[in-house]
Amino acid sequence: MKKVIAREKLPELWKSLAAKGPLFLPIQEGPVVLFQPWSEGAEANLDAVNTAVSAKDVFLPREETYLQYRCSGNQLELIPVENAEPVIAFGVHPCDLKAVEMLDKVYLDQEPSDELYRQRREKTTVVGLSCREPDPFCFCNEFGINPADAPGADVMAHLKNGLVLLEARTDKGKALLDQAGDLLQDGSDEKFEAAEVKTADFGLNLEGLPENLKERFEDPVWDELYKSCLGCGVCTYVCPTCYCFDVEDFGHEGEGQRFRCWDSCMYGHFTDMAGGHNPRAGRKERVRQRFMHKLQYYPETFNEIACVGCGRCLRSCPVNLDIVQAIKALGGETVEQR
Amino acid sequence: MAERNVESVNKVREAVSQDLLGGRIDLLLGWEKGHYWWQSRPLFARSEADLEKLAWDSFCAVNLSRYLLEELKDHDKVGVLVKGCDARAFNRLLQDNMVRREQVILYGLPCPGMLDYNRLVEKAGGAPLEITEENGRVIIKVGSGEQEAQRDDLLLDKCKDCRYPDPAVYDQLLFSPQGEKEVTERFKTVEELEEMSAEERFGYWEKELSRCLRCYACRQACPFCSCRECFVEQENPRWQGRAYQPSENFMFHLVRAYHGTGRCIDCGECERSCPVDIPLQELNRKLIKDINELYGDYEAGLDPEQEPPLLTYRPDDPAAFSEK
Known part of the structure; x- marks a missing residue:
């Protein structure tokens, strides 16, 4: 099913799609673009290449309440929170969607699967958006990702000459386009192909890297690489493939809610253990953990490197200690390019 | 260049x-x-x-x-x-x-x-390829040609x-000194915020801080945040929760700012490090301005012999809160 809509008509489309549940879009929030639920008056920005924080927020929200509690006397009442509304994620770029597939492997493809994630994933309809011009930070080509297409999308969207072309690829996708009804016009005459997009070429040679790193836990490279790390959590929070969370309560006077929220292996307390031991006591151990997870542990289990080349850590790390820096330091660079 | x-x-x-x-x-x-x-x-x-x-x-x-x-x-x-x-x-x-x-x-x-990369992009209207600098001017090369701009307009905030x-x-x-610069707009935004009603101001900060990811880049980059253990990480009592709620956002940012009162050197590393561009320097500058007004001009970090106003006591210190 192929449909088109003029870009100036998009606010009407947002209104119609948001009627049934949260519609996540790249929204201009002051100086930055964030993937957020649209509301009347919000300014969607489909031209932004990458949102400051990745689209994982839709599938694995930074904060997700799943239980409410109330205590009175000896009585404890637990009220599960249902997150049953259908969600639309509109404008997910190929790198971010590829990253969601990596989260799927962690949360869905293993036993037991993660119920909260599964519910959210199943009820979300994803509208992928092809990239027209990459950011200088983009390097998804290095991971074999085609910025012109997001294979896992329910609907694939392209921006073209003042139009948005929408192609439904799954039943969920068809249902979404049906929901928009007359706002969309037939697009069977349009050419639904995005032009090829070339992203930054860092000359990375990733072949064999995970295998190579297996024996390099004590490699001296770690003694240097971590030095500039400030120990903040920017990289993990903007990263689309980081998926660690913590569970905490928010409330007072006997009532409140239990939620899970993003956590970061860059924080000292991440691995605090009862009794006071911390196996990753310093920044070196934590930096090693983060990069080993992306480049060795994840690939060992799931057969692919846990990076999609979205470039967010290259853009946002305050001291430019990013994944490309790490890959190069670990020898994952084509020698001629050195 | x-x-x-x-x-x-x-x-x-x-x-x-x-x-x-x-x-x-x-x-x-x-x-x-x-x-x-x-x-x-x-x-x-x-x-x-x-x-x-x-x-x-x-x-x-x-x-x-x-x-x-x-x-x-x-x-x-x-x-x-x-x-x-x-x-x-x-x-x-x-x-x-x-x-x-x-x-x-x-x-x-x-x-x-x-220089601020984002300003170069803005000025160039696209990804800049390279720049050359000469006499306070910057020539930005882009795919389609060149753009010229004043260097001062391209500085990091x-x-x-x-x-x-x-x-x-x-x-x-290592090089000849430039001398003290006259700054006119350092407190401009703070003054605008002071003009707001309390509700408006609360709304402003609630909105700005709502973007906070609690990544603590501001703290980690900050030269006044040198505590061996930050209140954020203290377990007992637990001051700082992780919920993305206005109360928790205010808790972190206000306590941090107050902790830097009279100690913040106004380097702006907090704001530069923030991945979601929260105007954190304005919080610090408000407190710098208050210190200046209450205790006389004080520039943290200029003279290590001069104690920060809140770390010392003089009998004639103002007591603005109790006087009102």
Whole structure:
């Protein structure tokens, strides 16, 4: 099913799609673009290449309440929170969607699967958006990702000459386009192909890297690489493939809610253990953990490197200690390019 | 510009080489180029080969003084390249007894202000390919041609209202000083916020802080945040929760700002480090302004002998809260 809509008509489309549940879009929030639920008056920005924080927020929200509690006397009442509304994620770029597939492997493809994630994933309809011009930070080509297409999308969207072309690829996708009804016009005459997009070429040679790193836990490279790390959590929070969370309560006077929220292996307390031991006591151990997870542990289990080349850590790390820096330091660079 | 730049890097390298290779310092904290010409990242130099990578250009924004907290544990003597703000950051750490002066050699770099990549993009109307600088002007090359801009218009926000581009403390000054700059707009936004009603102001900060990811980059980059254990991480009592709620956002940012009252050197590293561009410097500047109004002009980090107003007591200190 192929449909088109003029870009100036998009606010009407947002209104119609948001009627049934949260519609996540790249929204201009002051100086930055964030993937957020649209509301009347919000300014969607489909031209932004990458949102400051990745689209994982839709599938694995930074904060997700799943239980409410109330205590009175000896009585404890637990009220599960249902997150049953259908969600639309509109404008997910190929790198971010590829990253969601990596989260799927962690949360869905293993036993037991993660119920909260599964519910959210199943009820979300994803509208992928092809990239027209990459950011200088983009390097998804290095991971074999085609910025012109997001294979896992329910609907694939392209921006073209003042139009948005929408192609439904799954039943969920068809249902979404049906929901928009007359706002969309037939697009069977349009050419639904995005032009090829070339992203930054860092000359990375990733072949064999995970295998190579297996024996390099004590490699001296770690003694240097971590030095500039400030120990903040920017990289993990903007990263689309980081998926660690913590569970905490928010409330007072006997009532409140239990939620899970993003956590970061860059924080000292991440691995605090009862009794006071911390196996990753310093920044070196934590930096090693983060990069080993992306480049060795994840690939060992799931057969692919846990990076999609979205470039967010290259853009946002305050001291430019990013994944490309790490890959190069670990020898994952084509020698001629050195 | 390219030649001038090579010249000045060489001058810096020459100055530090003698000390590093001659054993006067064990480590030099400087900058090297990252992947891009608009990024200069921290360099931890121990050898001549390391010094080959040294950079000193318009993108050396990272404040290196903070690394002393860790590096002085492993080294007897460390050399640091310091811009104006980095030198004030050093004084901050000195005043907090976090570093020892005799363990550090400071190489002073009077600073022209660092450029903001995002402003270059804005000005160029697309991804800039390269820039050349001449006499306060910047020529930005883009795919379609060139754009010219005033250098001052391309500065990082943190550099725009910098009053002291020259290092306040150094062992060796590597270039001629620029002198104190007149700044007119340092408190402009703070004044605008002061004009708002309490509700409006609350709404403003609630909205701005709602973007906070609690990544703590602001704290980690900050030279006044040198506590060995931050209240955020304290378990018992637990001050800071992780919920993305306005109360928790305010808890973190206001407590942090208050903790820096009279101690913040206004380097703006917090704001530069923020991945979602929260105007954190305005919080700090409000408190700087209050300190100035209550206790007389005070510039944190300028003079390590001068105690921060809130860390000292004078019988004639104002008591504005009780007087009202």
